[in-house]
Amino acid sequence: MKDITVILLERIGILLIIAFVFTRIPNFKALLYREHNWKMTIIHSCVFGIFAIASTHFGIVIVNGDIISQHLIWSVESNEMVVSLSLVAIVIAGLLGGPLVGLGAGIIAGIDLMILGGIGWFANMLVNPITGLLAGLTGRFFSKARVISPIQALFIGVFPPILQMQFLFVLYPQNPTILEFVNLTGLPLVLTNSIAIAIFTAMIKIVLQEQENEAALATKQALTIAEEALPFLKRESPVERAEGIANLLYERLTVAAISVTNQDEVLAFKGIGSDHHHLGQKIMTPISKEALKSKEVKIAYSKVDIACEVPNCPLEAAIIIPILEANDTTSLIKFYFKKAHHISPVEIELAQGIGQLISNQSQVIASENLKKNILDAELRNLQAQINPHFLFNTLHLIATLFRVDPLRARHITIQLANFMRFNLGIASESLITLERECEHVKAYVEIIQARFANRLQINFEREHTNSNILIPPSTIQPLVENAIEHGLKKVTTNGKIDITIKDIGERIEVSVQDNGVGFDEGEIDTIQKMRKSHKVDSGVGMYNVNQRLISLLGEEARLYIERLPKRGSKVYFMIPNGSLRRNINEN
């Protein structure tokens, strides 16, 4: 009995090594995750059936109570008896694939045993399919998990040989050979079977665990990708955005191709098949339309679903991920694969994760933009309102000038008209050329100069710069106004304001400098940091300018405020020199 146990354990060892090698093959892993349909049931049955046949032929032969140790069993005489190890494979088949797979694999193994023959072949043949069926049902009954634990398997593995022995008794009653055989091999088979099944289960558990780890990595990857996609998502132009995302995903993922579409057409395509998947193609396939409509990830498993016009297109499968913005599908991202089985649940999860993250981010970006637009509109409305004091003062000035200097009065009237026209126009545009802004400032300066001729000297200096520089409207004028009202409040004579526009390479520096009282630290702080404050004083105008500069031209364009060493202060900012073409209205 001990000899048989040892020999059987050795044989099982060989089988386990083979099985281990199989679990290292990527396609085997794919096998574990398959949906259960008829095709897969048959494939699984065949795989495990073949494994069971191999196990049978790795078994031993017994004649009259003696073991005949062969390397492999090829034929069995009628007075010999096979000790088959096929039940190990059959139980695994049943536990993993369910009753049907167990039954199928059992039938295959049973047919082989029938052909092999020997004493007791009929019982051996019958016990395989029944064991498979029962193992499948037992697995379902005891555990909802995909793979039962090795210790449970150890227990379940005890019973198939018992069943086999009882079959032998039932089918070969009053047979001393059978009785002897059972007493000789029963216990060794029980031992080896249960150990082998437990080890096998443990092995499969490890494979599944590896897949879980892969899934964890994929999650991390999705998060990284979502983060990296952020700059592209912020792009204004949909095409640029799509291209950026397609490139990023293609780099980061192992897929055959990536395409990004909006609701109707392909905006970007990267990867295999880019020779005939052109940009601008309309979305035609029903599955894409379904994804657009249902807002759910869809998977195309065949060429038919992808419906590429080119017949030898290498792409055979795709995951279609809808990207949502404010509950509407605004675009689709498609992962293309060369073969349907390249899509594992990990890929699907990853796709879903990426879809969700990108949707969330675009939603955040959209709402940010919305907020910015609202803020901008609000600010422009504020600026459009002309300080009534300024208007009255200017009208008074004009009335006075009519008597002393009608020509000057006329000039100032025209300047006032320009100034007002400009202010009315502010609300319609978010960026204007520096030229127009300068004219506006000049008009203002002239009016002010006329009013405070004896108190104030304003110099406007402008270097020659490019013509296409853009600036938010009414940015400089509030600074000048602030310098007059605030900086020169207590200055009665020799007030001086210098407005300079300098080209400093990549940027244009605009500065307004006065020789007044200057700001104290608190005020500087208020202007730079404060959120909307309720107190309406000079700071608000500056704050608004700062906000507009930052929101339209970026953090680099923010206002700087300096106290000058002697007296007075300098307020300046830098805007990009030249080719910037952003316009918020384009979006």
Place this chain on the structure above:
Amino acid sequence: MNFTYFLFFVCIVICTLIITYWAAKRSKTTIQFYTAAGSLTGVQNGMAIAGDYISAASFLGIIGQIALNGFDGFLYSLGFLVSYLLVLLFVAEPVHHLGKYSLGDVICARFPNQNIRWIMAIGSLIISVLYMIPQLVASGLLIRLLLDIDYSVSVLIIGSLMTVYVVFGGMIATSWVQIVKTVLLMSSTFLLSLIVFSYYKWNVSNLIAEVKVGTPLGDQFFLPGHLLQSPLEMISLYLALILGTAGLPHILIRFYTVKNAAEVRKSVLTASGIIGVFYIMTFILGLGTAAVIGYDTLIAADSTGNLAAPLLAKALGGDFLLAFVSAIAFTTVVAVVAGLVISATTAFSHDIYHHIIKKGNTTEKEQLRAAQLSAFAIGLISTLFALGLKDINVTFLVSLTFIVAASSNLPVIIFTIYWKRFSQAGAVIGMISGLVASIFLLALGPHIMNVDNGWILREPIFNLFNPGIISIPIGFLGAIFGSVLFPNKEAIDFEQFYIKAQTGIDIRREAR
């Protein structure tokens, strides 16, 4: 001990411990501990009930009885089956609707009174422990025979296993041990019956011819009148069997483990189906034993016939099959005693500790703690008793259990559910009179008073082994008289109670 036996034995122990470990992780609240949180399906619960009910005495004893006494042995087993009709028709669903954890809950749903709870709890405790001790003793003897280990060792093993199951796994572990036991028992008896048939070339007349050769009864084997000669004795036995099951707390609390009335019905149907098929198979095995082993060999091995199944297995399949059947017998034992421990535990920790001592003011954690401690104590005490009472008359205790259940528990349960004028006093009097009558009549009967080998060596005063025919009516009459003489002081809304018992709908709560 044979290595093959040892291996199977270890395998069963490991399996049940795995189940317990798994269950322990799910047994965190009292409702999970007492009732598996109603998580079982009807079929699972039915299998568990069958596992709870088919004791080693049934598995081994009845096969032996049939092999020795023929038809009467089979008739004896029928009583166990028919009792489920009563359970199904009258008791199962109301118990599920009215109670929460224990049998006391059912009666207290109508009479919310501490005294009633006391009596019900004590009654449940007595029945469970009285039933557990003979089970332990019998299985200790049995395991000694099968595995050739010392009596005290086997009792200790079984006692500690059942305690471990219940303390750590509560109702969940108990249920699953019972389910596994049912599956193993049914499949092995089925295969064993097939082997018996195939042994006689699938020819039943061959088998019957061999049976007639093997037994001294000859043609009489298939006719009644060998085991129980007196008709009175027989009727009495059946009354106790049929009515007793409906009063066994460890069977009744199993109806809390499913979630609705439909599942309750399904569990009773499954259980009775399994038990019915099981007894048919024991009949085949009994015939097989008579035919293959023969009367003389069987009596020579063990005079009670308890070794029938193991001997048959050995004759048919050598040591291997014998080892397997012994392992099954072992599983059968542990599954039944675990069920008894949990029912005793519920009676003590839920009824006595939680409701009576603490007046319902205990936290979830304390209740669970108390339940585990009492399970441990009950397991320990029963094991100690079983160790000391090795020579006790086992059949006496078993019949006592059924008679007490039938004469004291059942009248109270039935009247509580169905009789409008039943009163608190009636419940108390019915319980006590049934209990006293059973014990008294058994004490005066031939189990105790016996000229040959009784505790008291004299002619029995009361000459029936099974006093059920007297004590059961006494229990019912006590309840009726109690209710008539001491009617309820305040009117109880029986209509509302009855609707709740039958449908589970609490109209009082809905009206509020």
